[in-house]
Amino acid sequence: MTAANGTPEANWLSHRSNPETPASGPGEDWVTPIVDEYLQEARDFRPAGAVHTHPPRILVLYGTLRPKGFSKLLAFECARILEALGAEVRTFDPLGLPVRDPEIQEHSKVVELRQLVYWSEAHVWAASELHGNLCGTFKNQIDWIPLNSGSVRPTQGKAVAVLQVCGGSQSFNVVNTLRLLARWMRMACVVNQSSVQKAWKEFDDDGRMKESSMRERVVDVMEEFIKFARINREYSDLLTSRYSERKEKEEKGRLLTQAEKETAKDAALENAKKEKANE
Template sequence: MLRTLPDPHHLPAFDAAYAHAGFATHLGIDPGDPPRILMLYGSLRERSFSRLLTEEAARLLMQFGCEVKIFDPSGLPQPDSPEAVGHPEVEELRALSLWSEGQVWCSPERHGAVTAVLKNQIDHIPLAIGAVRPTQGRTLAVMQVSGGSQSFNAVNTLRLLGRWMRMITIPNQSSVAMAYREFDDAGRMKPSAYYKRVVDVMEELVKFTLLTRHHSAYLTDRYSERCETGHKAEAARLAQDSGAIA
């Protein structure tokens, strides 16, 4: 199910004086509809710092003119379990991935890797549903939170997953160390260099999404797949001709 974003327009740590406005205008392109961004986070704790960081990033994306949806993973079954077949939460997640033009994945680092909660969500999204690819060509931004010193193990794993899912993963990323120090009692991120990096990452995601939104199909078009499609079409034609002759 979708998570409701508290205080969506309240940005106490954001200084609008230093923010770009009208990314599409700066890029010299037609903005069209608002960029559609799906956000996934990787912890079910009541005070989940990956969720709080995701929500902070979501507010920034809304400030930048995006339509944002945050998926709540609390109701997802395990992949490949009998309960997963036709499960409404699984179907919703796949539909949201199809809806999105870009995504944000945010995970805590646990045992030097992403959490099962985040990986569970990605594992429910197949590379292909028939002829439709729910992730291919979408832009992706990756973030992580850590309880200790700064690390990049989780974001590195998320980059690997993004590449495997055939997504356009942007260069910038966010890794927030000692996350328990970076959020106030209300769950809002305090002003810091970490917060500024989150702004950087979300700005870059919007730019890449706008730049690639009309070109993602071409950018992800593959010679090997064109060959395979051509061979299948030729085989079907030959089979049809043989049937007509018989």
């Protein structure tokens, strides 16, 4: 898999210090010892009768353009934990992604983001709080992800975990907003979540999380998430199978786009007016 602009796959593996080594990172490796000692059950878990046997495909999004923004550092730690737990992880760099504009949907960063969304089976969203709520850098990424593309809904039924970083005292404004966004994107949000307060105190000079209750909570969230993601992908098609959509497919041969439905509705109204005028 290569990026739309021809850049190497390693761009999506920037959470690794060595692109060839999953879960690698700068500084001290605290992830591997924890996974080896405490998270074997989560690493080895497979739902009974699982059809999907490949590593879960996880897309990690973060909400900063700064090289060492705290939501990026948090997202990278999540990515490393998930790789140590057996997932295939890609991180998307929002630098260069234009502000949402339907006229530039072929922009290389837009195409790249949407490719990753289609590729993924589950997401991790790590965002920062600005002026009491979600920063625009993160929201812009979600705005570029279509609810549907033709009759395909690229996020429907996928699992997502939500985390946030705070510059000051702990807040849950952003994770609450992320849950709202996840619902609108028709995604299944895991119960656990993480809000890292005073994020500037929680990371060392290498960008790694220091040992603390904040770090333990992040591990908890990723442990729950990987198990949920494995279960959810087995049943997402069943859980999102709806009577109205099955009926539409049977009658129309496929799911219609909203534009097609509106056109059909307008045509029906116009025909009704003509029939009434001819009475």
